Amino acid sequence: MTIIGSLPDLPSIMLYSHMDTVQTSSDWTHHPYSGYKDENGTIYGRGAQDMKSLGIQHMEAFRNLFEQGIKQWKRTIHIVFAPDEETGSENGMKGFVKSEEFKKLNIGFSLDEGGPSQKDIYDVYYGEKVTWFVNVTITGSAGHGSKFIKNTALEKLERLLYNTRKFRNEQEALMNKNNLTLADVTTLNVNIINGGVLVNILPEKIHVCELRNGYFREEPLSFQRLICD
Ligand SMILES: [Zn+2]
Structure with a gap:
């Protein structure tokens, strides 16, 4: 129109x-x-x-x-x-x-599209938040599920989830502490986890998809280290 x-x-x-x-x-x-x-x-x-x-x-x-x-x-x-x-x-x-x-x-x-407002106020902000689909393939030692196998994909998944939650909590705290809105911070959420084939076998591979929505204040590589190390 x-x-x-x-x-x-x-x-x-x-x-x-x-x-x-x-x-x-x-x-x-x-x-x-x-x-x-x-x-x-x-x-x-x-x-x-x-x-x-x-x-x-x-x-x-x-x-x-x-x-x-x-x-x-x-x-x-x-x-x-x-x-x-x-x-x-x-x-x-x-x-x-x-x-x-x-x-x-x-x-x-x-x-164009921005964050929804929960008030009767139309928030306008400038700047470009970037959506980043983060696909992580975690590999680890497979083996029978009745053993204590070291260096499994599951252990690495735990670290990934921990790092993700730490980053997420920091951003949320930053928003709440400084009275900011979703437009000012970076969100990160694990949205898909796939892995495992049999109930008695440790998975060799686990695929995780995260959605990161925010600003590139850090380089993609350092972000990779942040969540994967
Ligand atoms: Zn939309």
Whole structure:
């Protein structure tokens, strides 16, 4: 949706949100795609927060301003809804920015997804938090599960989990102590652990996937040491 500005040659503003969501699980109180709204006004639906909550705010803001008779700004404003953000944006914004159509929009400033606000305040912050998928393959000595085998993958997994939790706790403490928000710190969570084939055999390999969301204050290699040593 485009609102042409009074000076349309100026670089334009893009208000971006994505429409797709991550997959659903089977334990929803209400159908994840029903958009069910209960008596308190709480909306249940995949993507209600991430990130239709922001897309709807863009639309509501313009509706309110239009009702007040404000219908044009100096710069052209593009309200963009894109697909495939959760899967890497190849057929979404990542592909769109390479197109001629995108270049023609002459975008000078973009406001996109940020952290959700739990207050009636729309938090705006600048800076780019980087999402990093950390895949760790832990190898160790395998053998029969009835023995005291040394240097197992499980021992290393314990260290990885300990280091991850230590980093996570430090960041959380930093946020709470200085009254910061999620936008100011780096989060780190172990989200997938896979390993083992038989109940009586020590696993030779364990795969761990972590999600790190934050700023590269440290080099990737030193971060690797931080969680793996
Ligand atoms: Zn999102």
